[in-house]
Amino acid sequence: MKLYTTALSGHGHRVEQLLKLLKLDYEKIDAPHEVRITTEFLKINPLGQIPVLIDNDVVLSDSNTILLYLVQKYDRACIWYAKEIIEQAEIHRWLFIASGEIAFGPALARRTKLLNGDASLEEAQARAHKILNFMNNHLKKYTWLALNKITIADLACYPYVAVAEEGGVSLNEYENVKHWLANVESVEDIQAMPRMTT
Numbered sequence: 001m002k003l004y005t006t007a008l009s010g011h012g013h014r015v016e017q018l019l020k021l022l023k024l025d026y027e028k029i030d031a032p033h034e035v036r037i038t039t040e041f042l043k044i045n046p047l048g049q050i051p052v053l054i055d056n057d058v059v060l061s062d063s064n065t066i067l068l069y070l071v072q073k074y075d076r077a078c079i080w081y082a083k084e085i086i087e088q089a090e091i092h093r094w095l096f097i098a099s100g101e102i103a104f105g106p107a108l109a110r111r112t113k114l115l116n117g118d119a120s121l122e123e124a125q126a127r128a129h130k131i132l133n134f135m136n137n138h139l140k141k142y143t144w145l146a147l148n149k150i151t152i153a154d155l156a157c158y159p160y161v162a163v164a165e166e167g168g169v170s171l172n173e174y175e176n177v178k179h180w181l182a183n184v185e186s187v188e189d190i191q192a193m194p195r196m197t198t
């Protein structure tokens with residue numbers, strides 16, 4: 001398999017962690033902005049976004065789509081996903097939160113602050129606090145986001161929450177979220193999301 005990504009992409013991070021956890025062989029191809037705007041790259045993803053996964057003749061983009069593809073194709077024991085429809089729905093709910101509230105909250109705040117993006121930093125930070133507050137309340141009762149085990153829901157939501165502070169979003173008031181982040185990072189073979197700042 002080939003994975004187009006970059007070191008600091010939280011969207012790429014979630015896919016790479018799952019590839020490693022499933023012990024799948026893959027070649028990592030660095031695809032920074034200069035690569036993503038080339039004609040060659042736009043042929044594999046006309047949106048010009050990473051991650052992109054190529055698995056023989058299958059070309060997939062969108063990180064959460066790739067997570068679902070990988071578990072349904074390669075996680076036969078259903079370790080990172082679920083067999084029951086209602087459990088699958090719980091997982092999907094968090095995948096959509098990752099691509100909605102988290103992408104437009106903490107992820108956008110980080111991109112805006114560190115890369116001088118043109119979105120409103122204040123609005124992204126406010127959205128970040130709203131979803132963090134929601135997650136913190138949810139995690140009062142649960143160890144993991146969707147089920148009573150770690151799943152792709154946690155892998156999808158983890159990266160941009162882990163580096164929320166880079167977007168000027170303090171995690172100080174979210175003890176349960178911090179505990180959950182530490183739990184994710186303590187799983188063997190999961191690498192912490194790298195910081196853009198040191």
Ligand SMILES: N[C@@H](CCC(=O)N[C@@H](CS)C(=O)NCC(=O)O)C(=O)O
Nearest residue numbers: 009010011048049050051062063064
């Ligand atoms: N919904 C997509 C979003 C991916 C995404 O935003 N990737 C960023 C890097 S982290 C990117 O490639 N941005 C370039 C662009 O949007 O032009 C996913 O989940 O994979």
